[in-house]
Amino acid sequence: NAGVTQTPKFRILKIGQSMTLQCTQDMNHNYMYWYRQDPGMGLKLIYYSVGAGITDKGEVPNGYNVSRSTTEDFPLRLELAAPSQTSVYFCASSNRPEGQFFGPGTRLTVL
């Protein structure tokens, strides 16, 4: 099992550009999550999903969108990138009521 995979590993965007961060898990987990982690800080939940077709907002959803068309994939879309979105983005998955398995992260810089 690869676990949770994320692409790309690194990305530099210009202000106003858009991009999609990819996340795939092969553990057949129902629940998937997107977090952002700013330098020296804790994790903040952006969006989560309880299954294909069902998503909901977390703590900091503004400026992001998600979709979940399959159990395996949970892409995160950034529209009109801003410097405040410079962060490390982690995708995670879990089954109830176990711990979350995290992907390796995507380091995003917006200039």
Place this chain on the structure above:
Amino acid sequence: QQPVQSPQAVILREGEDAVINCSSSKALYSVHWYRQKHGEAPVFLMILLKGGEQKGHEKISASFNEKKQQSSLYLTASQLSYSGTYFCGTGGIIQGAQKLVFGQGTRLTINP
């Protein structure tokens, strides 16, 4: 409401014990503990549930005081591999998903 962790940082020698605390101003239904090494993803350590149930896959102990709205993580006879930043996450279950708010982290350094 973000849980508050203490201490913010601690430095130990190998073999010493450490306690990391996590406090919340809201009623706790569950507390989740993760460890993150520099430049890596967080790794699950333990879940403590209201009612006393614990789930974890490492030999780490923790307590959950519902009345005080606190949890503590106990690292005994620390090893070099225990170094990293420890995060607690609190929150509820929404349709089975864990909607967590994480603390700011406690940085643990273990020296030989």
